[in-house]
Amino acid sequence: MRKNELRKTLAGGGTVLNGWLSLANSYSAEIMAHQGFDSVTIDLQHGAVDYPAAVGMLQAISTTAAVPMVRVPWNEPILTAKLLDAGAYGVICPMINSKAQAEALVNVCRYPPRGARSFGPNRAVLYGGADYWQHADEEILLFAMVETREALANLEEIVSVDGLDGVYVGPSDLSLSMGKTPTLDPQDGEVVSAIKKICASTRKNGKFAGVHTDSAKTAIRRFGDGYQLCTILNDARLLANAAAAAVREARGEMPQAAAKTY
Amino acid sequence: MRKNELRKTLAGGGTVLNGWLSLANSYSAEIMAHQGFDSVTIDLQHGAVDYPAAVGMLQAISTTAAVPMVRVPWNEPILTAKLLDAGAYGVICPMINSKAQAEALVNVCRYPPRGARSFGPNRAVLYGGADYWQHADEEILLFAMVETREALANLEEIVSVDGLDGVYVGPSDLSLSMGKTPTLDPQDGEVVSAIKKICASTRKNGKFAGVHTDSAKTAIRRFGDGYQLCTILNDARLLANAAAAAVREARGEMPQAAAKTY
Amino acid sequence: MRKNELRKTLAGGGTVLNGWLSLANSYSAEIMAHQGFDSVTIDLQHGAVDYPAAVGMLQAISTTAAVPMVRVPWNEPILTAKLLDAGAYGVICPMINSKAQAEALVNVCRYPPRGARSFGPNRAVLYGGADYWQHADEEILLFAMVETREALANLEEIVSVDGLDGVYVGPSDLSLSMGKTPTLDPQDGEVVSAIKKICASTRKNGKFAGVHTDSAKTAIRRFGDGYQLCTILNDARLLANAAAAAVREARGEMPQAAAKTY
Amino acid sequence: MRKNELRKTLAGGGTVLNGWLSLANSYSAEIMAHQGFDSVTIDLQHGAVDYPAAVGMLQAISTTAAVPMVRVPWNEPILTAKLLDAGAYGVICPMINSKAQAEALVNVCRYPPRGARSFGPNRAVLYGGADYWQHADEEILLFAMVETREALANLEEIVSVDGLDGVYVGPSDLSLSMGKTPTLDPQDGEVVSAIKKICASTRKNGKFAGVHTDSAKTAIRRFGDGYQLCTILNDARLLANAAAAAVREARGEMPQAAAKTY
Amino acid sequence: MRKNELRKTLAGGGTVLNGWLSLANSYSAEIMAHQGFDSVTIDLQHGAVDYPAAVGMLQAISTTAAVPMVRVPWNEPILTAKLLDAGAYGVICPMINSKAQAEALVNVCRYPPRGARSFGPNRAVLYGGADYWQHADEEILLFAMVETREALANLEEIVSVDGLDGVYVGPSDLSLSMGKTPTLDPQDGEVVSAIKKICASTRKNGKFAGVHTDSAKTAIRRFGDGYQLCTILNDARLLANAAAAAVREARGEMPQAAAKTY
């Protein structure tokens, strides 16, 4: 089976940059996968993407060395399994608030005897190789999103779940859950401290810590905090920001700092 | 019929910024149409877009005040007419190298007695109004692309064609046609002088002059030259540049000037 | 945030006509949105529509003043949240049979602290405005479908749920649940009386009452009963009836009353 | 090869009703094909339909006994041939203004030695049978649209072309070409007389005469004039008219005669 | 309502061959439906197919006499109900491990009073007829997949569930669940004996037994075991095997037995 280079880098203590796709388009996916990201994640939760678009986007990413991942919309067995069958090498699952939920995620994504994933890889065999099923459980990365006050309270239990590889922080939802304004670079002390704590607990338990950011600057800061995987915005926001900046400049207005985005 | 605000501004001597869509996606089209462009053009020639995607993108643009235009792939009657029926308020047609070709374009796009456009607007009536057919010939903008040495030689004849509203310059093809490296901001003296001459001849004949550019800076310079409509790159290049810049910055490399792009 | 005109009208005691879309097509959606309905609802339960089609249809409706709503296929968190992120201004949820189910619906659709909706609006920000998240909970309309005998028994509890704005009656399912023939204009006494009772209880509790009908005539009758929102058939049935009537007439048969439809 | 029932009826002197599809949707196509039309024509000229949608719609029509036809966007070899390969049993080609154009149409649609159609039927073999290529030239119906003053002048020559089965009148374009208001039921004397003359010349030459109409009433009148094939509006207009009528009635306005439509 | 010929044959003790579709394509679906299978099943679990593709494929199958069935991705109410509304005449549901799960499946698929299926057939009425809802519960076939050790333990209870018509064995998952290598033709004694036992128990309880196989040879063997419905591979594997064999042969290698496939 094709090795998961992302896992290799993370296991070696390295840091990785992750691209994020919310446009349902295989050409923009291929463009993004060519820009130097270590991995590219298709967002099926808040991105405007669903299964058939994701299949085409997985193919587009597979023309490059970037590792194809998906952010599933929910902790559920149908779409998650279909995306694995289609060749996703990593799953980021939102709203994992308890140990039981983390275990359910593992159960969906791992073959027996570790879990209850049903047998029937399709594209995954083309991308991963004929021995896909023998090694899938070792190669595919599973990240639980920790993004609520409840998850924070259950953090130690969540990161202890066997078969889970890491935690991915959604700063906007985490802020909102704590009664703060949603933002990808929270300045509120309680949220800032939660984001640091999540990283520390995760790594202490031998798991990988990832986080969504709003810019290269924030990503660099998070790497400094110990996060190993950082995402920068998404294709839609990168495009909107770039277009808006060009319009402002061409209209003779002063270029401004990019607006805070989700 | 809904007025074509782009024509109004151009006729009043104003300048306009045009967005350019090469991703076949109605969500990215809607994002682009919200960034402050006066018009947004769907590129069916070099963009990865075809008719059904263009229909959805025309709808997406129509949720905003930006004027919807299309760059058709060729001077031909089928797709051009379908895009007009679907509500395009402007047509930019590539490779118009002679008066006869410009007249053929007018013939396709104007109703009898001015031309031979067949009757059957569909979305155009929803977007433009029930009296669409009575006023379409006055509202819809037609631009001929002047982008070869041959077109340059025939420029005066081309811009004299009745029913044609303006000329749109493709600097890359023009450069290539002159044996130079294709680029959106040519520095070669012969090309630079051709770009200036096209603008002057076009405006002298009472037509509008538009041009493709690679940045706000180049657009500002072209406005200074007398061009009234400037396009800045396209969605795909804006996205690629923004993502590449973020990756470079996050990887600790120095931010660099955006690479010259097509 | 863009105001929800439907909510404003309903809150003012007014009545509204709602269009219903079961064809997965953004052009027919745009046609329907231009026919004078106050709102247009995309049916993802019994309509042949899924998420990507719905996004295009939301865009199409957004070219008009009609308020875009969705009938979700089930009381679940994935698709409902994606449709809200895509800009739906109203949700009609089938088969709400208990207070707990109504609360679950509210939980999915409202942001913390009212619910657990995850943060990440995409098209919703383009349609609603940059302050979407601050006001979404006040603008977006939530209707619970009351369409079973069980729901009828729990009606008072259901309509008391905070965050729920109204009730929408599905006469066919309600009839079937009561052991009667499914129809949009039931004549059976028990069903008739249930439909009246639902309206009365709903309005008494300060909520809005909506109902599906088979014709303008039935809608007018329901308005008389106190229902404030009435839907007339759907695009597929309107088309089928109109085509069948034309064929019958052209074949020399007498035009007949439209067949009772679902 | 499956017999073309439309040809059989027309050859026997019978009259047929034709449905017209401008929505790119295989479900609405299937609905239309179930309403009693003898044939259903997919409009790739003024309908919002292109090739892949048409393939799905041909399949949908093929679930019924209605004969599947296409109105191609232009007299050209690419799309026309692809639609024949996909199983269209009839072709209506717009803007045939001369004998040479009619001969070109025949050349595209007939196999050698009659024409130059390239060999490679795909769905056509599934729908028509394994002996499709031996009989396609006898079964498939070819209609030339006569819809300009020029075509009228060349009518006798056009209808004399071997391999052409009939003529189809587009009253809107014909009106416009004559300097009159485009409408499907022209009252102008010159147009009315042209429509009658086309039918007479066509039938005199042993060809079939078809025409687009705006209603069953007009169709009945045209049948009386000698036309054997009449189309009534299209799916989009039937839907728009039905929805608008329902809205008007529900809003308490008097039902009105359907607006004249294209 | 159109009769379900598959049910008729099975009830008469006959055997049937089932095709299996994992390519999201209505043309390949139509091709498969023409090859002589008694039924064709669209696989929405491990096939790369989702709802809108399935609708087009159901239409394609409906151009033939093959009975259209679906393998749903999970025992859940949303997609299953949508596929029934779209005209599926049979449902194969994976991972039914207990009586309660089998009852839940029946509840989703049968109308009141037998279950809780919501009323609103769309294509199903076109395919099945206007009286669809009165007879759907008698015509539509429901198969529970028995493919885990747990299901085996609960087999007698599962096959006793009223409203369930049969059992369908997934040999790969069954093998994996028993700790064996997943394969469609298991040689392991425990799995072989389980496959025989499932058939026997199912038929003893008056239900139909179906099974997935890897070849005509295995299917013939399973028919001999008492299975009445056998599937042979799927479209993707048939294509891959045929192409690989042609390449091997053309390259001068000896033709080899087809590789064991999933």
Add this chain to the structure above:
Amino acid sequence: MRKNELRKTLAGGGTVLNGWLSLANSYSAEIMAHQGFDSVTIDLQHGAVDYPAAVGMLQAISTTAAVPMVRVPWNEPILTAKLLDAGAYGVICPMINSKAQAEALVNVCRYPPRGARSFGPNRAVLYGGADYWQHADEEILLFAMVETREALANLEEIVSVDGLDGVYVGPSDLSLSMGKTPTLDPQDGEVVSAIKKICASTRKNGKFAGVHTDSAKTAIRRFGDGYQLCTILNDARLLANAAAAAVREARGEMPQAAAKTY
């Protein structure tokens, strides 16, 4: 720019096997590209494929080492240029019957000064590299289909055209053009001799000769004749043949030789 391995092999005198795609599906395209073909050609003429599907299929093929080619539907400038921009590394153009037509093909596909291809590669730059435009004319393969009696008469002139790399024979159309039954393995003496002559003339002029075949057996024979590139059937026929054979075998009928196919 990425080297065209197919050109390298052909230039070295080697032989290549080519796959042929007529299903509009990127998953089946990826499957085919994994079966060992040297190149895979997307058929936009007789395949049920159009531009947007082809883009996804080019991406799918690009996940493998197989060289992506297209068979365009016609000798025309629009779609051919779009497919090159999308990354096709080879073009097979049907119905090249004269030197002028071959020159027109070259003109469309080569950049100035060799031709008039417009500048604007999109996916081609991702697949080929940033220096795509400098080397595209040397890497991309152009094949003219010789498949009529007329082409045969003009063969020497056609193969002398500069910028054209080879000739591709369509045996079915060639047969039909000669008044014989269309088949991929003609036995008719005149056709057999024409196929041999085309190969000889082509190679004598230093061009590559390719041909469509119905089986590995025929391909091996053609390789023996001097053809360097052979295609075996297409995905649709491979699938149909494999399914039909499995059904026949499972029904206890004797396996038969595959039916002659197109």
